Amino acid sequence: MAHKLKAYRLGLLVIVFILAGCASSRVEEFRATETGMALGEGLVLLGRASFSDNETKESFTDCMADSLKGGDRPLRVVPQKMFRDNFYPWFEPRVEPTSAEELKKLFMEPGVKDLIASSNIRYIAWIEGDTVRVDDGGTMSCTIGPWGGGCLGFSYWEEDASYKATIWDLEKMISAGQISSDSRGTSYIAGVILPIPILARPGNAACNALADQLRQFLTGS
Amino acid sequence: MKLRPDIKDNAKTASIRLFSFLFFFTLLSACAPSDIVIEGSLPVPMVKKIPVRIGVHYPDAFANFVHTETSKEIGAWRIDFGEQNVGFFRALFSSMFTEAVILENWDSDIASVSNEDTQAVLVPQITKYGFLTPFVSGLGFYSASIEYDLTLFDSRGATIFNWTVVGYGKSEGKAFAKEEAVEQATLLAIRDAGARIAIEFDKQKAFKSWFDNLEKAENGS
Numbered sequence A: 001m002a003h004k005l006k007a008y009r010l011g012l013l014v015i016v017f018i019l020a021g022c023a024s025s026r027v028e029e030f031r032a033t034e035t036g037m038a039l040g041e042g043l044v045l046l047g048r049a050s051f052s053d054n055e056t057k058e059s060f061t062d063c064m065a066d067s068l069k070g071g072d073r074p075l076r077v078v079p080q081k082m083f084r085d086n087f088y089p090w091f092e093p094r095v096e097p098t099s100a101e102e103l104k105k106l107f108m109e110p111g112v113k114d115l116i117a118s119s120n121i122r123y124i125a126w127i128e129g130d131t132v133r134v135d136d137g138g139t140m141s142c143t144i145g146p147w148g149g150g151c152l153g154f155s156y157w158e159e160d161a162s163y164k165a166t167i168w169d170l171e172k173m174i175s176a177g178q179i180s181s182d183s184r185g186t187s188y189i190a191g192v193i194l195p196i197p198i199l200a201r202p203g204n205a206a207c208n209a210l211a212d213q214l215r216q217f218l219t220g221s
Numbered sequence B: 001m002k003l004r005p006d007i008k009d010n011a012k013t014a015s016i017r018l019f020s021f022l023f024f025f026t027l028l029s030a031c032a033p034s035d036i037v038i039e040g041s042l043p044v045p046m047v048k049k050i051p052v053r054i055g056v057h058y059p060d061a062f063a064n065f066v067h068t069e070t071s072k073e074i075g076a077w078r079i080d081f082g083e084q085n086v087g088f089f090r091a092l093f094s095s096m097f098t099e100a101v102i103l104e105n106w107d108s109d110i111a112s113v114s115n116e117d118t119q120a121v122l123v124p125q126i127t128k129y130g131f132l133t134p135f136v137s138g139l140g141f142y143s144a145s146i147e148y149d150l151t152l153f154d155s156r157g158a159t160i161f162n163w164t165v166v167g168y169g170k171s172e173g174k175a176f177a178k179e180e181a182v183e184q185a186t187l188l189a190i191r192d193a194g195a196r197i198a199i200e201f202d203k204q205k206a207f208k209s210w211f212d213n214l215e216k217a218e219n220g221s
Helices: A002-020 A058-069 A080-086 A100-106 A112-119 A202-219 B005-031 B084-096 B108-114 B178-203 B205-219
Strands: A023-031 A042-047 A076-078 A121-145 A148-169 A174-198 B034-037 B050-056 B066-071 B075-080 B097-102 B120-132 B142-154 B159-171
Touching: A023 A202, A042 A058, A042 A080, A058 A076, A058 A080, A058 A121, A058 A202, A076 A080, A080 A112, A121 A174, A121 A202, A148 A202, A174 A202, B034 B178, B050 B084, B050 B205, B075 B120, B075 B178, B084 B097, B084 B120, B084 B178, B120 B178, B142 B178, B142 B205, B159 B178, B159 B205, B178 B205
Parallel strands: A042 A076, A042 A121, B034 B075, B050 B097, B050 B120
Antiparallel strands: A023 A174, A121 A148, A148 A174, B066 B075, B120 B142, B142 B159
8 A cells, every 4th residue: 555655746746747748948147246235125026028029028027026925035027017006107117217317317206316215215126038939840739629638749839938127226216137047948748639739838847947036136135 | 437328418518508608709809899998097296396277178089098099900999088188287287387277168260269268288198099919919018109299379379389299108918908009009108208208398399489488478587
C-alpha cells in the first residue's frame, strides 16, 4: 500500500514537471542613482502604450504589481487605473511624459505636484515590452462528432518575452535607472486522443524576474 | 457487460440531441446582433480653468448618438453612446472653464438672444465613429476611434474656430465578450479625445487670439 502511494506521488510529480514546461530568463540592470524607499512610500507601474499590436498588456503590469505586493518584503504599489484616473489627463497614452524633462514640466501644472506628494508616490516604473511567438511547427487535428471526439498529432511554439522597466524618481525628478528581462520558452501539445499540453510561460517568468529585480533595485535588498 | 438495446438507443438519441443543441446554439449565438449601450465611468480632468464663461450646446445628433453597422465580416452592430457622451463632456467642460452653461435651444443665427450671457458658445459634434475587431484588423485587440468636431462661436454667433479631435481606444478583449471589448475600446476613445481637448484647447492659435482680444476688451485697453 505504501509502495503504491509512493509510486502514485512520484508519477504525479513527473506529470507536473512535464506539464509545466520550462522558460529561461536573463535580467540586466542599469543604475543611474542611489535609490531607497521610506516607510509608506509607494510606486506605480505604468504600461507604456504604443497603439501597436506589441504593447505592454495590462495583465503583465498586474502580474508585476501582485508580485511586488507579496513576498517577505512587500512594497506599496498604487494601482495603475487609479493613478491614471486621479491624474487624468496627464498620464493618458498619447500625452503622457516620455522623459524626466517632460515630467518636470508636468509638475508645473496646477495640482500635479501636490497630488503626487499627498499620494506619497516616490517612483514611477514605466513598463515596455511584449510576449511574441518567434517560432512554431508541427500539426495536430481534432475531430468531434455525436459519438465522441479526439486529437492526433504534435505541435510546438516558442515564445519570447522581452520587457524593460524605466524607473523615475519623483523626489529627485530624474531617471533612476533601467531594468530589462528576457525570457524564452517552448510549449508543446501532443494529441493522443486527448490533447496533452506542456506549457512554458515565458511571460510569467519575465514578470517574476523583473518584479524581483525591481524590488531589489528600489529597496537595495 | 452488454447494454440492453433500448438503453443503448436512448443513449444514442440523447447524445445526438445534445450535439444538435450545442451545434445550433453556437450558430444562433454567432448570428445574434450585437447591441451595446456605452456605460462606465470616466474621470474628471485636473487642469487649470480657462477664465471664460462658456455656453455649451449639445446637438441632438451628439446627445443621442447611435452607430449602426452591418457587414459580412462583423455581423450586425448597434452601438448606443447613451448618457456617456454628454455626461463626460459636461464634466470635462465644467472642469476646463470658469463656468459652463448648457444651452438647450441654441442656434448661431439667433445666438445673441439665446446665449444666456456667455462669452462664447461651444458646439461639439461626432463626425465619425468606427471600430475594428481582431477578425477584420488581423491584430490581437479590438479598437475604436471617434472624430469629434468642436466649433467655438463668439457671443454674436460668428465662428471663432473649428477643431477636429480624434480619440482612439483599444481593448484586449476576451473570448465570447466582443461587445464588452468594443464598449471598453469606445470608452477609452472618448477618454483619449477628452485628454487632448483638456490639454490642447487653450493652445489653439485661433482661441488664443480671440481670448487675448477678449481680455483686452474687458480690461478696456
